[in-house]
Amino acid sequence: MLKKVFFLAVALALLALPALAQDAPPRLNVVDYDLCGDFGGVTVTVVGDAGHNLAPYHFWADDFAAMGITIEIIEVPFADVYQVLKTEFVAGSGAFDVVTFYPSYIGDFAGNGYLLPLDDLMAREPASVWDPNMDDVLAPFRELYNKWGGQTYALTIDGDVLVMMYRADLFSNEDEKAAFMEQYGRELRPPETWSEWLEVAEFFTRDAGETLAGEVLTQPFYGTAEFGRRGFSYAWYLNRAASNGVMLFDEQMNPGINSPEAVAALQNMIDTLKFAPPDVLNFGYDELRDAFIGGQLAMVVQWTDVPKKAADPSISRIAGKVGVGRVPGFEVGGEVAHRSMMPVGRVVGVAADSDVPEAAYCVAKHIAYNTSLENVSTSLTGLDPYRMLHLTHPEAFAPLMGQENAEAYLAGLQVALADGYPDLFIPGAAQYQDALDIQVNRALAGEVSAQEALDAVAAAWNEITDRLGRDTQVAFWQQALESYRALGLVK
Amino acid sequence: MFSSSVTRRRVAFAFVLPAFVLLLAISIYPLLRTLGLAFSSLELTVSPAESFVGFDNFAKAFQDVRFWNAMGNTLVLVIVGVAIQLVLGVGLALLLSEIGFTRVVWLTALLLPVMIAPVVSGFQFRVIYNDTFGPLNYLIKTISGGFVTGPPWLADTRTALLTIMMTDVWQWTPFMMLLALAGLESIPVELTEAAEVDGAGYWGAFWRIKIPILLPVIVIGLLIRVMDTFKTFDLVFLLTGGGPGSSTETIAFYTYLNGFRFFSMGYTAAIAFIQLIVIIVIARIFLVVQKRMRGGEIQ
Incomplete structure (x- = not known):
């Protein structure tokens, strides 16, 4: 009898695994965008504070696969993000491609040359692939948390x-x-x-x-x-x-x-x-x-x-x-x-010593703009609105809390x-x-x-x-x- | 032509060389590098440039109120906490030494806290001490029939350091108990029997035979626990984060803040070296005492 119960439990757990892996908010198709071209199987290493705020990288795994990108996620404790990133940056290890950090560190990271300026990548054509529509980002996030010395070094993903x-x-x-x-x-x-x-x-x-x-x-x-x-x-x-x-x-x-x-x-x-x-x-x-x-x-x-x-x-x-x-x-x-x-708040940047800066930028832009409405309107993450796009689409939040x-x-x-x-x-x-x-x-x-x-x-x-x-x-x-x-x- | 003694010396040198290089790379060099840093200013927040500042970092440490507060908190944990562990550990060992065939069960149960990772015990006790839904205050209220309400253990400056000490005592008393029990087991039965024949009684045998024989073991146990408690970090990090205010900051936690939050590497190296010196002095005292005991100078 115990054996049966055990095997039943294992079978149920195995059945539940794919369901958990596929747990993602539905696509809202509000943003018009095109994915970056095929990078041919590169690996992009993403680092961020552990937990539900890294879930979007799982939600949109199919999109990254379509771009020929495999995502490798490194989770670090909430309180240790700065120390982990700073240590790796100082050591010049090149361990990360996409770095998630709290914007109060942008002066430190951008000022010390650890981050790649994104302006050139953002200005590339076609805009549907490369432009993260920064004008839509609310001014305090865009001007204070994304820029340093007049250049853009990071994209907001969480508008705390x-x-x-x-x-x-x-x-x-x-x-x-x-x-x-x-x-x-x-x-x-x-x-x-x-x-x-x-x-x-x-x-x-x-x-x-x-x-x-x-x-x-x-x-x-x-x-x-x-x-x-x-x-x-x-x-x-x-x-x-x-x-x-x-x-x-x-x-x-x-x-x-x-x-x-x-x-x-x-x-x-x-x-x-x-x-x-x-x-x-x-x-x-x-x-x-x-x-x-x-x-x-x-x-x-x-x-x-x-x-x-x-x-x-x-x-x-x-x-x-x-x-x-x-x-x-x-x-x-x-x-x-x-x-x-x-x-707090969260922004993503591309490490200056990344071997795959274009692919890393495409990953960052996909989370920060293309899928951002889905990411902030679900209870599966702790990410908060930071764009006009989010504030003007209450219907995206309605399934969670009702339209009113x-x-x-x-x-x-x-x-x-x-x-x-x-x-x-x-x-x-x-x-x-x-x-x-x-x-x-x-x-x-x-x-x-x-x-x-x-x-x-x-x-x-x-x-x-x-x-x-x-x-x-x-x-x-x-x-x-x-x-x-x-x-x-x-x- | 080499003489055989020269060849032997070279062979011996060749055998020792890998170990020497390894020791140099992983122990001596980092220590010397840290010592060099202690006399430098290296603020990684703004620049990787290093400059010599002499004894400035040490002078800053001696004037730093937060450093002394952390040192004071650490000493409270070391002196009071380890003393409690010693008394409870020896007491439990005496009880266990009197127990017959169920001793293995008791021993295993009592050793469980030592087997738990400090991170896990930190989380456990964070729940236990919780004022709203923690079982500790619930028990206090229930047992007292609702007349006594437990304090907010982790949120009160008067109790926060005590909670860290209580957790440490819970986790490491079994270690002291184990050492004391091993010491008790090594006492020849003839000695205690002879004492009984001479009419010494239980406490007479305890103070005049068991304790003197146990002392060298206890000193080693104390030394290990003192050095370990001096480095208390994980419980502070998990239970209180150094607060409320600065009431639970230990010297290891303060060093971590300077090194891995502020990346003020010169100052971090200086306070790390001060800790090292304090620990070496304490260890030296313990070892001298232990040597004297073994030499029979302390009875």
């Missing part, structure tokens, strides 16, 4: 930006609205400012046994949570700081990160923790997502793939109950300035992207980010005050700038500032 999402069912509940009006003397609505954020978070924080929207809670419910774990807590802070008019550096790279506005922004984040789960300081992406889609939080700021996950009833307890809105802002000069950080939700999702996304504020992307970005991240984290943990934390960041940033070479760093920063100004991110 932070967005606010909230429990629409709770915000529209009549009992809750009345209770909020009584307590705060104003209408209950998704917070527009960071001070409203604190009020709403306080209002929705309840103990087990209390009532929420007419139901008695069996578990505590919290107003919000933050990315409290080290790694990206700096980005959740910069949402606030950037909207409060904080400039990271002045023209000469003197840090502006310990100004009174910067301190007020950090204090707001610290104050938020009172209305978050007790283990919020260990919340990374997964914990923050799961707490929200598990029905534990009223609102949260998260990456734009989370609404897609929240819409999936197989993993979400709040499917159909989620609203998407602008990340709150601080009032500056009588107006609320909204800023949504754009941490898809339209609301894309509208919310468009607003968030309009508020988009880029990660630091000059050489040494990882060091500046780490120095900020650790001090933000120390302040959140109560080790130091907001002012002490940010003074320490300013000192650390000066030390990093001096160590890396102040003159060259200032030149890089001024180049970045030009891009910021061109996009209207700074005056």
Whole structure:
């Protein structure tokens, strides 16, 4: 009997394997393109962070085969992408052809000559084969994350930006609205400012046994949570700081990160923790997502793939109950300035020492443009929209979340992207980010005050700038500032 | 004409040469290269150019608050964590030495943690310590009848380092136990029987016979665990990422950040060398103590 069960299990597993391998979103045929010609059986090595974001290379395996390209994928842990790529680049090993990386490293990689400039390949004829239609890419991604020194070195494949999402069912509940009006003397609505954020978070924080929207809670419910774990807590802070008019550096790279506005922004984040789960300081992406889609939080700021996950009833307890809105802002000069950080994101480039640069470019372009709508509209990846093409095709997202939700999702996304504020992307970005991240984290943990934390960041940033070479760093920063100004991110 | 002794020396040299070249290539050269780097500035983020900076990197390390914080955290893990492993390990070994035919079963069960890769145990304990759905806080709440709520183990600066220590103790206590058990097994039965005949009693025999004989083995076990704990990286990486704040950064984790996140190779080499010197000093102390014990100077 056991033998039979065993063989049956093996047979079922074998039957399931091809099904898994073929699991791909349907072709939408929205983009007109032609595949590159036959490269005659070359192998293109693709490297990227492990997991579902490399799935498109499996989805479109037939297309790569039609181009005479065999794809070899090297997966590296999410947190190790920079170290793996940098090590191989410095060693000049030629191990990779297509490199997937976070755009904050473009200054480092392009500036050190590790990447191939793509402009010539993009300009080749016929356009249907070579042109990735960069005009369609949203300006912050195109100008800040794809270019360095005026040349294009990478193509965006993942348009990460932070967005606010909230429990629409709770915000529209009549009992809750009345209770909020009584307590705060104003209408209950998704917070527009960071001070409203604190009020709403306080209002929705309840103990087990209390009532929420007419139901008695069996578990505590919290107003919000933050990315409290080290790694990206700096980005959740910069949402606030950037909207409060904080400039990271002045023209000469003197840090502006310990100004009174910067301190007020950090204090707001610290104050938020009172209305978050007790283990919020260990919340990374997964914990923050799961707490929200598990029905534990009223609102949260998260990456734009989370609404897609929240819409999936197989993993979400709040499917159909989620609203998407602008990340709150601080009032500056009588107006609320909204800023949504754009941490992570993914771009693909061609390694300068690739033996097959044309084939590598064709692979990159196929993922970044030809099949991009399919790649960002499926729950099989964590990739997010970054082109107008994506924002104007809600029907592609409808099978996942319904037409109405898809339209609301894309509208919310468009607003968030309009508020988009880029990660630091000059050489040494990882060091500046780490120095900020650790001090933000120390302040959140109560080790130091907001002012002490940010003074320490300013000192650390000066030390990093001096160590890396102040003159060259200032030149890089001024180049970045030009891009910021061109996009209207700074005056 | 060569004398036979010259020929013998040449043959001996030829035999030793491959091993010498191998040692030079994989051990001596990297060590000397790292030492050279420790006196250089090499910031791979911006340039592969290397420049001599004398003792600057060492001076920076001694003024670096984060370096000293990491060193302090590491020493807490080494001193407190390894001491707990020693006490528990010896205790378990004594219990096992008293058990009869079921000892193999207990021994196998107790050795399981050592067989698990630290990466896997890191993930296991990340789930166990989870405040919301982790079994540890669930147990605390259930056992206390709902009166006691467990802390957010990994998210509180007061408990985060403790969680790393607890995980390390869980994983490596069996190693200390195994060494102590081997030591206990090697004690001649006649010695303990003679002690009993002389009316020493259990604890008298334990302190006057077993512990002195066990000490050299325990010192070697301690040395291995101290050196290993000094290099703690994987548990920090998996459980806390060095946080909250900098409360769980160890010296190995801080070295990794400088080397593989910031590519600040000169400074990384300097702090790596400081660690090497500390470990050599500790090892030397242990070996001297162990030698004295074997020589009978410590009773």
